[in-house]
Amino acid sequence: MFVENVELIADAHDHDGFPEPLKGEIAFVGRSNVGKSSLLNVIFGRQIARTSSTPGKTRSLLFFKVNDFYHFIDFPGYGYAKVSKIERQKWQSLVDDYFKSERPLKGIFLLVDSMIPNQRSDLEAFDFFKSFVDVFIVLTKVDRIKKNQISKKVKAVEEDFMGVKGVIPFSSITKDGLKKIEGILREIFENER
Numbered sequence: 001m002f003v004e005n006v007e008l009i010a011d012a013h014d015h016d017g018f019p020e021p022l023k024g025e026i027a028f029v030g031r032s033n034v035g036k037s038s039l040l041n042v043i044f045g046r047q048i049a050r051t052s053s054t055p056g057k058t059r060s061l062l063f064f065k066v067n068d069f070y071h072f073i074d075f076p077g078y079g080y081a082k083v084s085k086i087e088r089q090k091w092q093s094l095v096d097d098y099f100k101s102e103r104p105l106k107g108i109f110l111l112v113d114s115m116i117p118n119q120r121s122d123l124e125a126f127d128f129f130k131s132f133v134d135v136f137i138v139l140t141k142v143d144r145i146k147k148n149q150i151s152k153k154v155k156a157v158e159e160d161f162m163g164v165k166g167v168i169p170f171s172s173i174t175k176d177g178l179k180k181i182e183g184i185l186r187e188i189f190e191n192e193r
């Protein structure tokens with residue numbers, strides 16, 4: 001287990017809501033409904049991030065304080081067609097606020113749905129995020145696809161997302177991939193303790 005203790009400490013709708021930085025933070029990003037909050041709950045070992053089958057559940061930046069030293073951040077999802085223009089602009093300005101704030105960001109986990117072809121919105125998000133920090137891609141919901149489909153998807157992601165630091169197939173139901181993700185978290189924070 002990586003997470004020894006966790007607490008939700010901020011639900012930020014803009015810059016003013018961001019908590020004081022700790023030693024480092026990790027952002028969890030991806031399209032609406034891809035499974036960000038579910039992944040965080042598995043990493044935390046408890047149901048603390050709200051999940052929903054309705055896309056767009058997470059609307060703000062949720063800062064979780066982990067092991068007293070780090071923030072793990074649950075980002076609101078992007079790319080959901082039914083979201084209004086105003087909601088889309090809100091998402092953009094929240095993300096801009098975050099990346100302009102010079103937070104101690106150590107890595108990004110970009111979640112990608114393993115069941116669908118590579119999406120333009122994910123490629124665009126990837127290009128943006130990788131200009132700031134190392135990006136790892138988590139392929140979600142692999143419990144829903146066959147083993148040989150998983151390796152095909154890993155290859156397709158490695159080909160399209162140039163410069164990705166790692167691709168991890170994951171399921172929040174079977175917890176496949178959790179050990180690998182915890183290993184990456186340990187590596188990222190190795191020098192931060």
Ligand SMILES: Nc1nc2c(ncn2[C@@H]2O[C@H](COP(=O)(O)OP(=O)(O)OP(=O)(O)O)[C@@H](O)[C@H]2O)c(=O)[nH]1
Nearest residue numbers: 032033034035036037038051052056057058077172
């Ligand atoms: N089968 C399966 N379903 C999953 C998995 N992860 C998440 N889900 C389901 O997918 C839906 C969305 O999950 P969330 O974790 O709320 O997704 P999110 O990315 O936080 O969504 P937003 O907050 O709306 O951006 C829920 O119905 C989850 O139960 C998984 O690994 N396998």
Ligand SMILES: [Mg+2]
Nearest residue numbers: 036037057058
């Ligand atoms: Mg969510």
